[in-house]
């Protein structure tokens with residue numbers, strides 16, 4: 001098939017292009033970042049630098065493709081989305097123009113990457129009973145900015161399907177992590193930040209580890225291979241409503257750091273807790289009954305294993321960056 005991956009220079013997009021190429025598809029990989037800033041570049045793909053928030057560039061990207069994966073968005077971890085609500089909402093221009101281009105160019109199937117941030121905040125105020133099922137998004141009170149953009153994007157996909165007959169698939173990703181993503185600079189998410197901070201401790205670049213909040217916030221984290229497997233299973237299914245693609249293995253942020261320390265073979269660490277930093281909701285995890293019923297599958301990579309692989313990649317990156325400086 002001919003397939004467009006929008007946001008291919010990003011973390012999930014880069015892994016998806018890799019998988020699609022290995023399965024023999026022709027891939028058009030598009031991102032607005034300069035090619036040198038893409039996390040992965042696959043020479044077998046048609047790699048294009050385009051701004052998909054612009055109608056003409058979104059239309060051009062959707063020409064002569066059968067499937068569209070929209071993974072393009074201005075996003076980051078809690079530190080980024082709390083401080084950049086307007087920027088996050090501007091991603092609705094990308095989805096709008098890609099949907100319009102897909103109808104115009106008779107695309108067969110359209111994928112939208114939504115998020116656990118669409119879930120109503122009152123389901124997430126404690127660290128017990130935190131598994132979020134698809135119905136918990138309404139009545140709506142999503143994460144301000146980023147979550148509203150995702151909820152609106154989901155709704156837009158639904159109405160493009162109802163009114164124009166475009167086949168849509170919508171995943172609600174829960175905290176995806178793994179190699180070839182961002183680990184510093186302000187957009188990184190908790191698992192990558194934990195690996196970076198532990199690496200700094202292990203190499204003597206830092207004497208203690210700073211955690212945002214008290215460390216008792218509960219989350220589930222989805223390893224990238226599970227994310228890609230779930231994305232492709234959903235895209236190949238006949239299910240057109242939003243579906244959780246997320247691990248159900250929940251841990252506290254403190255436990256996440258303990259797992260990263262184990263991956264680095266560090267037995268002791270001093271922690272400092274920053275109560276002024278963004279902490280997000282109190283508890284959030286993925287409820288996977290619908291995912292299992294619909295796809296006959298659910299994420300399975302254990303957090304210890306995922307962090308072991310992620311830590312290995314991030315510490316290698318940081319080591320080679322430091323060697324370059326010497």
Ligand code: NAD
Nearest residue numbers: 007009010011012031032052053072073113115173175176
């Ligand atoms: P990412 O930031 O690594 O990748 C997004 C890519 O989109 C970036 O490379 C960026 O340059 C590109 N982009 C932004 N604006 C663009 C534009 N106007 N035109 C073309 N490209 C543009 O993020 P990711 O982690 O790979 O996330 C991919 C998708 O999954 C996003 O929609 C994100 O909101 C969603 N999601 C991710 C997670 C996660 O934990 N990573 C969780 C929930 C949802």
